[in-house]
Amino acid sequence: MGHLQRLLLYLFVLLTAASSAGAGEVALSAAASLKEVISELSDNFAKKNPGVKYVKNYGASGALVKQIENGAPSDIFISANLEWMDYLKKKNLADVASIGTFTYNTLVFAGAPGKASSMQDLIKLERIAIGSPKSVPAGEYAMEAFKKAGLDKQLEKKLAMAKDVRECLMYAERGEVDGAFVYKTDALQANKAKILFTVPQELYPRVTYPMALTVAGAKNKDAAAFFGYLHSDAAKAVLTKYGFAIH
Amino acid sequence: MQLTMMASKRFGEFTLEADFSVNGERTGVFGVSGSGKSTLVGMLAGLVEPDCGKIVLNGDCLFSSSARINLPPEQRRIAMVFQQHALFPHLDVKGNLFYGFNRCRQEHRVIDFDALVGVLELDDLLRRSVKNLSGGEKQRVALGRAILANPRLLLMDEPLSALDDTLRFQIIPYLRSVSEQFGIPYLFISHSLVEMRLMTDTVLVVEKGRITDQTGSEQLARNRMGRSSVGYINLLELHGMTERDGMCAYRWDGGELLLSATNRDTESGLFELSSKDLILFKQHPEAISARNLLRCTVAALFESGTKMGVELHCGDGKLISEIVPVAARELGISPGCTVYAACKASAFRRLSARNPSKK
Amino acid sequence: MTSLMSTDYDAIRLSAQVAIAATLFSLPYGFAAAYLLTFVKFRGKVLLEVLVNLPLTLPPVVVGYFLLLLLGKNGWPGSLLSDAGIRLIFTLKAAVIASAVVGFPLLVRSLRIGMEGIDPQLIKASRTLGACWHDTLLSIILPLSFPGLLAGSSLMFARSLGEFGATIIVAGNIPGVTQTIPLAIYDYASSPTGGSTALALCLVSVAISLAVLFLHELLARRVARGE
Numbered sequence: 032m033g034h035l036q037r038l039l040l041y042l043f044v045l046l047t048a049a050s051s052a053g054a055g056e057v058a059l060s061a062a063a064s065l066k067e068v069i070s071e072l073s074d075n076f077a078k079k080n081p082g083v084k085y086v087k088n089y090g091a092s093g094a095l096v097k098q099i100e101n102g103a104p105s106d107i108f109i110s111a112n113l114e115w116m117d118y119l120k121k122k123n124l125a126d127v128a129s130i131g132t133f134t135y136n137t138l139v140f141a142g143a144p145g146k147a148s149s150m151q152d153l154i155k156l157e158r159i160a161i162g163s164p165k166s167v168p169a170g171e172y173a174m175e176a177f178k179k180a181g182l183d184k185q186l187e188k189k190l191a192m193a194k195d196v197r198e199c200l201m202y203a204e205r206g207e208v209d210g211a212f213v214y215k216t217d218a219l220q221a222n223k224a225k226i227l228f229t230v231p232q233e234l235y236p237r238v239t240y241p242m243a244l245t246v247a248g249a250k251n252k253d254a255a256a257f258f259g260y261l262h263s264d265a266a267k268a269v270l271t272k273y274g275f276a277i278h
Numbered sequence: 279m280q281l282t283m284m285a286s287k288r289f290g291e292f293t294l295e296a297d298f299s300v301n302g303e304r305t306g307v308f309g310v311s312g313s314g315k316s317t318l319v320g321m322l323a324g325l326v327e328p329d330c331g332k333i334v335l336n337g338d339c340l341f342s343s344s345a346r347i348n349l350p351p352e353q354r355r356i357a358m359v360f361q362q363h364a365l366f367p368h369l370d371v372k373g374n375l376f377y378g379f380n381r382c383r384q385e386h387r388v389i390d391f392d393a394l395v396g397v398l399e400l401d402d403l404l405r406r407s408v409k410n411l412s413g414g415e416k417q418r419v420a421l422g423r424a425i426l427a428n429p430r431l432l433l434m435d436e437p438l439s440a441l442d443d444t445l446r447f448q449i450i451p452y453l454r455s456v457s458e459q460f461g462i463p464y465l466f467i468s469h470s471l472v473e474m475r476l477m478t479d480t481v482l483v484v485e486k487g488r489i490t491d492q493t494g495s496e497q498l499a500r501n502r503m504g505r506s507s508v509g510y511i512n513l514l515e516l517h518g519m520t521e522r523d524g525m526c527a528y529r530w531d532g533g534e535l536l537l538s539a540t541n542r543d544t545e546s547g548l549f550e551l552s553s554k555d556l557i558l559f560k561q562h563p564e565a566i567s568a569r570n571l572l573r574c575t576v577a578a579l580f581e582s583g584t585k586m587g588v589e590l591h592c593g594d595g596k597l598i599s600e601i602v603p604v605a606a607r608e609l610g611i612s613p614g615c616t617v618y619a620a621c622k623a624s625a626f627r628r629l630s631a632r633n634p635s636k637k
Numbered sequence: 638m639t640s641l642m643s644t645d646y647d648a649i650r651l652s653a654q655v656a657i658a659a660t661l662f663s664l665p666y667g668f669a670a671a672y673l674l675t676f677v678k679f680r681g682k683v684l685l686e687v688l689v690n691l692p693l694t695l696p697p698v699v700v701g702y703f704l705l706l707l708l709g710k711n712g713w714p715g716s717l718l719s720d721a722g723i724r725l726i727f728t729l730k731a732a733v734i735a736s737a738v739v740g741f742p743l744l745v746r747s748l749r750i751g752m753e754g755i756d757p758q759l760i761k762a763s764r765t766l767g768a769c770w771h772d773t774l775l776s777i778i779l780p781l782s783f784p785g786l787l788a789g790s791s792l793m794f795a796r797s798l799g800e801f802g803a804t805i806i807v808a809g810n811i812p813g814v815t816q817t818i819p820l821a822i823y824d825y826a827s828s829p830t831g832g833s834t835a836l837a838l839c840l841v842s843v844a845i846s847l848a849v850l851f852l853h854e855l856l857a858r859r860v861a862r863g864e
Contacts, residue, residue, distance in 0.1 A: 097829040118829060158727050163810070165828035191727055192810035192824060206710055207726050207809065323765050351764040352772075358765045364758040368780045377776075381767030427766045 057254045058086045058104045060095040062111035062168065062240065063195035064136065064214045068273045069109075075269070076260050083253045091195040093166025099124055099245065106248030107258055109133050109240055111196075111214075112168035116241040126249040133261060135276040136238040138172050138230040141218040142203050142210025147227050150176070150234070154185045160202040160211035163192040168238075169199065173212040176234035200224065214238065216274040279303060279431060279463035285321055285331030285341065294318060294487040296331075303463040306478030306495060308471070314487040315467050319435050322465070323358055324351035335431060355386070357429035361436040363416040365408040371419050372404045378427025386428045389460055397456055398422050414445045418452060425456055432457065432464040438473060447548060447630030450476050471499050472511055472550070472629075503553060503600055504583020510553035510598045517546030517632070525569065525623055532595025536569040538623045547631040555625035556599035558588065559618040560609045568620040572597075576615050579606065590619055641837060644812040648821035649841060655729065655804075655817055656797035659736035660790050663744055667789065670741075671748035671782075672774065676760075693742040697802030700739055704807045708734070732808035732815045736800045740793035747792055747857075751785015752778065784859045791853040795846050818842045 061069050066089045073085040088095065088103070092110040096119055099105045108125065110116045119125040140147065147153055162170030170192070177183040193199040196213050203211035203224040210227060218226045242261065248254040260266060267277050282299040294314040309315045320326035321341070322333065330343040335356070340349045357378060365374050375395075379387065395401055398418045408416065417437060424432055434453070438446040454477065457464050466477045474481055474495045481498050483491035493501070503510040516528035516535060526541045527534055537549070563571070574590035574597065581587075586606045590597045599619055601611075611617060670689055674682065692700050708715040708725045718725060725731050755778060763773040801819040808815040810824060822838050825831030 091827060093829060094827040097827065100829055157724075158809075158811070163824050163827065165824055165831050188811070188813045190811060192812065192816070192820075194827065202809070323761075325761050325764065350769065351761075352767045352769045354765075355767075356765060358762065360758050360762065362756075362758060364756065364762040366759060366763075366777060377763070377768075378766035381772070423766065433765075 055082060055253065056084045056086060057251065057257050058088070058106045058248075059109075060088045060090075060099060060103075060105045060107070061109040062092050062095075063089045063197045064111060064169070064217050065089070065109060065240070066197070067220065068216075068270055068275065071269055072261065072266055073257070075265070076257055080253075080256065083257075085257075089195075089197075091162060091167040093168075094194070097166070104247075105245050106251045106254035107242065107244055107261075109242040110168070111136075111238065111240055112171060112236075113239055113241055114171070115168070116243060119243070119245075124246055126244040126246055129244040129249065129258065131242060131262065133240040133242040134270045135240065135278070137215045137232075137276070138169065138176065138212060138235060138238060139215045139218050139226045140210050140228050140230065141200065141213050141221060141224040141226050142208070143206065143223065144225050144227070146209050149228055150180045150182060150230070153182060153189075156209040157189060158191055158208040159186065159189050160191045160193050160199045160208040162196050162199055162212075163194065167193070167195055167199075169196040169212060169214060172235045172238060173230075175236065176212075176230050179234040219274050279305075280334075280336050281305075281322075281431070281465075282334045283318075283322070283331070285328035285333055287317055287321060287326060287328050289317075292487060294321075296321070296484075296489060298482055298489050298492060300480055300482065300492070302480050304457070304478045304480075305463075305465050306474045306481040307465060307467040307484060308469070308474055308481050308498065309484035310469050313484045315484050316435060318484065319358070319433050319465070319467055322431075323356050323433055324349060324354050352381070355382075355427075355429050356431045356433060357424035357427045359417070359420050359424050359432065359434045359437045361439050363420040365416055365420055365423070367408060369408070370404070371400065371406050371408060371411075374408060374419055374423050375400075375404075375426055378423055378429075382428045389426055389428050391426065394422055394425060394456070394460070397459060398452055413441050414449060417441065417449055421449075421453065421456060425460060425462060429462060432462050433467070434464055435467045436469070437466075438468070438470075444630060446473070447476075453477060471502065471506075472513070475499055475511075475513065500580055500582055500587055500598070502582070503587055503598070504581075504585040508552055508554070509600050510582075510587060512551040512553065512556075512597050513629075514549045514551060514595070514626075515546075516549050519545050530595055532572060532574075532592035532597070535626070536623045537626045541626075541628060544628055544631045548629040549626045550629055551597070551621060551626050553587065553598050553600040555621045556590075556597060556619045557621070558599055558601060558605075558609065558611065559620065560611075562618050563620070566620055567622075569623045570621045572619045574617055574619050576611055576613050576617060578613055579611065588617075590617070592619070641834065644816070645821060645834065645838060647813045648816050648818050648838065651729070651732075651813075651815065652798055652817040652819075652842075652845075655732045655736055655800075656794045658733045659740060659797045660744075660793050662733060663737045663741055663793065664786070664790065667741060667744040667748055668779075668782075668786070670745050671752055672778065674745070675749055675752040676778075689745050690742045692739050697735075697739055697800065697804075698806060701735060701803030701806030704731070704735060704738065704803060708807065726807060727809040727811065727815065729808070729815055732800075732804050732817065735803035735807050736797035739800055739803055740796040743796055744789040744793045747789030748782060748785050751782040751788070754785070755781045784856055788853055788856040788859075791849050791856060795849040795853065798842065798846055798849070 069087060092112060092115040096115045100122060108119060120127060147156060153159060161173040164170040164174045177186055191202060191208055193202060196217055199211040200213050200217050200221055202208045204221055244254060244258055270277055280301050284297045286295040294317045296318050307315050317326055321328050327348060328341060333341040339347050340354055341347060400418060400422055403415060438449060468474060478495045481493060481495045482489050499510055514530055516530050518529040520527050524539055526537045526539060528537060572592045574592040576588055577591045578589040579586055585600045586603050588599045588601060588611060590599060674686060706712050710716060710719050759777055760773055763777045768776060799819060805820055810816050810820045818838055822835050825835035
């Protein structure tokens with residue numbers, strides 16, 4: 032076999048074998064709203080269990096699932112709604128036995144003070160940011176709330192689509208929109224945008240974060256160890272600190 | 279038309295310094311390409327800004343570097359006819375003709391459109407697109423367009439150089455008649471001495487960026503005879519062709535001339551005969567192969583470079599022959615004496631036919 | 638094949654609207670810039686050339702970000718507009734501006750090629766026949782640069798149809814308002830279930846682009862032939 036052919040074969044093997052992280056490495060795909068909390072948790076765990084590298088990929092849950100489907104390396108997946116975990120399960124990419132609940136959250140409307148104080152006030156606004164419902168759970172929850180409140184038709188042309196909940200928040204922070212539908216935990220991270228009102232819970236299903244090891248991740252010892260840590264009381268304490276609900 | 283120009287312009291290594299004053303309706307600018315004639319004309323038209331100097335036309339100052347005057351081209355009322363017609367392709371013939379006219383102020387509009395179209399024979403072309411016209415037709419339209427702008431001076435920058443010979447001498451009558459009929463003075467630029475003689479009275483000679491001479495066109499031709507490889511070109515109007523002995527016999531001011539049979543289809547026209555082709559005899563040669571032998575009186579002699587020009591009168595016709603000074607002395611040629619001038623039938627070259635028959 | 642939803646038809650309509658508006662809006666400025674660069678000598682001409690071509694070399698997101706800084710509430714022209722009650726960010730107007738800026742170099746380039754093909758003698762003739770510089774511009778240069786203008790417009794139109802980076806930053810992804818075809822495809826492409834609609838929109842986009850590019854080729858050939 033010639034040099035070029037050998038090189039190409041080597042590359043091919045390397046690329047196709049990339050669906051699982053190498054030894055000593057844990058690949059995490061987590062909803063964008065979990066960015067700070069997962070960072071802290073992985074740092075804490077790494078202090079006690081050195082020698083493992085954590086590769087973190089945050090984004091809209093739907094977008095993450097699409098990446099995993101297309102072969103992006105992932106050992107642990109934490110979604111911001113049940114739908115995308117079910118999808119992963121259906122595609123036989125999730126280790127079914129490991130599926131559990133990580134945490135819960137609440138949907139709020141954040142923006143510059145005084146813009147709105149209830150769902151009805153929304154129709155007076157010009158621009159509202161939501162995560163794109165096609166891939167961002169926060170956006171799906173918001174759309175549900177609009178439908179249940181009977182406001183979806185009136186809000187039709189006011190909605191700016193963001194690629195994840197953090198981009199939503201950024202639009203609100205920069206003043207490009209009047210307000211954004213984000214999670215309570217995101218709003219707590221904001222500087223200029225304040226929580227204007229909490230979306231009434233009866234308008235949308237409870238924000239639930241299912242978590243699971245992927246089929247590839249189930250074979251990764253380090254991933255399994257970290258996954259176990261995520262269930263622990265220490266982890267729950269960190270979640271509470273950031274404003275997440277644990278029941 | 280009174281034009282005074284004292285201007286200079288520098289392009290890299292080449293400098294044009296124009297310093298002259300002319301008074302007349304038909305002036306020429308003569309020089310080879312690269313001598314600076316186009317730059318001179320450009321400065322007159324306002325298309326090229328001189329580095330410094332002054333240009334005055336009929337008492338109006340067009341440019342003065344000291345007085346900071348620089349009239350833009352559209353205000354100078356100097357129209358141009360270019361070597362490459364420069365007709366506007368997106369307008370038809372009528373549109374082109376009226377372009378300058380429409381931009382001319384009411385009080386200056388003196389040219390009659392129909393009269394001009396008649397003189398230039400453009401009647402049938404008016405609605406046509408300019409793209410399909412022949413070279414001669416295009417130049418006539420360009421001329422018409424320039425005249426219709428009612429200029430006070432017409433600049434013609436080598437307007438005939440891009441045309442073939444037959445066409446060239448067909449257009450010249452149009453150029454002259456239009457200018458005469460409508461009273462528009464012109465400045466005619468060319469490198470052809472023959473064109474100069476047919477079109478202009480006074481000529482400015484431009485060489486390497488300077489005006490080296492200002493003289494009559496006829497005088498210029500005589501001055502150049504000695505240096506020229508073609509000599510002095512005698513321009514002869516011949517008419518009434520009849521065939522005789524397999525040759526063409528024409529009548530002219532000086533009597534009769536025999537030309538070669540190739541001219542069979544030309545009833546009358548303008549012909550040229552070089553001064554070099556006229557051989558002089560003190561006595562009548564009894565037998566000679568050349569078919570033309572003219573009995574002439576020497577009107578004058580002039581020097582031209584290393585040659586002598588002999589001005590001959592033959593009936594009402596005038597001819598110029600060139601000989602070396604030694605020959606003049608040998609033959610004892612002097613004003614008043616009689617000589618015989620001979621030239622072959624094949625020495626004549628037709629410039630343009632007056633009544634061209636179908637080929 | 639999936640059938641398209643109403644927001645998808647909106648996307649097609651908006652793409653066409655933005656492309657047409659951006660092209661029409663840019664035409665007078667593009668013409669002026671091309672005229673200056675082709676016919677006028679002035680100091681700092683190189684600077685104008687560079688500025689005109691800059692959007693061609695910058696990544697569209699960079700262009701978008703700069704537009705955001707300029708036109709947003711905190712930017713200099715933006716704050717003036719905001720005081721006057723005019724809001725540009727996250728509106729269709731911003732999408733038009735983004736497409737106009739990004740496509741401008743293409744328009745000017747085509748126009749220049751057309752203008753440079755005009756015989757300079759024609760301009761000299763026009764001036765000596767009594768036309769001042771703006772008369773010459775309108776009566777001679779404009780009609781003769783028409784093929785170049787059409788070629789440039791169609792190129793700019795095609796570029797607008799594909800504009801994404803600058804648009805998403807400065808106009809946002811607002812279905813029914815600013816979500817053009819590329820933005821809609823992006824939305825669908827991020828979702829595991831949106832694949833077939835994304836493909837359908839891609840095909841629509843390709844079809845429109847092909848039609849416009851064919852037209853451009855035809856016109857560019859006419860310019861080259863000097864008609």
